[in-house]
Amino acid sequence: EAGVVQSPRYKIIEKKQPVAFWCNPISGHNTLYWYLQNLGQGPELLIRYENEEAVDDSQLPKDRFSAERLKGVDSTLKIQPAELGDSAVYLCASSSRQGSADTQYFGPGTRLTVL
Amino acid sequence: AQSVTQPDIHITVSEGASLELRCNYSYGATPYLFWYVQSPGQGLQLLLKYFSGDTLVQGIKGFEAEFKRSQSSFNLRKPSVHWSDAAEYFCAVGRPQAGTALIFGKGTTLSVSS
Numbered sequence: 001e002a003g004v005v006q007s008p009r010y011k012i013i014e015k016k017q018p019v020a021f022w023c024n025p026i027s028g029h030n031t032l033y034w035y036l037q038n039l040g041q042g043p044e045l046l047i048r049y050e051n052e053e054a055v056d057d058s059q060l061p062k063d064r065f066s067a068e069r070l071k072g073v074d075s076t077l078k079i080q081p082a083e084l085g086d087s088a089v090y091l092c093a094s095s096s097r098q099g100s101a102d103t104q105y106f107g108p109g110t111r112l113t114v115l
Numbered sequence: 116a117q118s119v120t121q122p123d124i125h126i127t128v129s130e131g132a133s134l135e136l137r138c139n140y141s142y143g144a145t146p147y148l149f150w151y152v153q154s155p156g157q158g159l160q161l162l163l164k165y166f167s168g169d170t171l172v173q174g175i176k177g178f179e180a181e182f183k184r185s186q187s188s189f190n191l192r193k194p195s196v197h198w199s200d201a202a203e204y205f206c207a208v209g210r211p212q213a214g215t216a217l218i219f220g221k222g223t224t225l226s227v228s229s
Binding site: 045107108109112 | 151158205208
């Protein structure tokens with residue numbers, strides 16, 4: 001079974017430019033997460049989807065970040081315009097239900113460098 | 116508020132020696148607990164998880180962890196470390212409701228000396 005797929009793996013852009021990240025979750029996983037991981041830190045949630053619906057986007061900086069999951073499968077996270085402080089790893093995860101609990105599986109991440 | 120503390124930022128262990136990585140959490144009820152490992156340039160791989168039942172859980176790669184409610188701890192152990200275990204280890208806590216976000220600690224970097 002394929003894992004969570006993310007692309008690109010690495011991205012270098014100039015500040016004020018737009019950038020987009022793509023995620024394909026594990027087949028059959030209805031819940032999709034985007035996490036931000038700064039250097040030397042653990043991941044922090046940006047947004048969580050249940051199928052097409054964003055059910056938790058309280059930590060997403062909505063002035064410059066946007067996300068979508070149009071058909072309840074793939075998802076795209078966008079930053080426009082990017083700032084120097086956005087340099088980080090952006091992780092996508094998906095989860096399956098096991099009774100009342102779920103286990104999150106992570107993709108390899110996209111490492112963004114803003115110059 | 117939920118939080119996870121990993122007191123050790125960096126640990127160095129000799130190959131073949133035993134390992135224990137500490138994790139303490141703050142949570143109002145029984146949490147779901149996880150350990151993930153991240154190798155350089157890679158995503159997070161699940162090592163093991165605790166939802167309920169037996170407080171000693173076995174994971175992949177020879178790792179185990181023990182949930183101690185009285186100490187709010189979920190320490191990760193391995194009896195004999197291999198050089199390939201060098202990586203960053205993250206402890207995480209999730210709420211019992213399925214589909215909620217994980218709260219991660221800041222991680223512990225493990226170095227293995229020969």
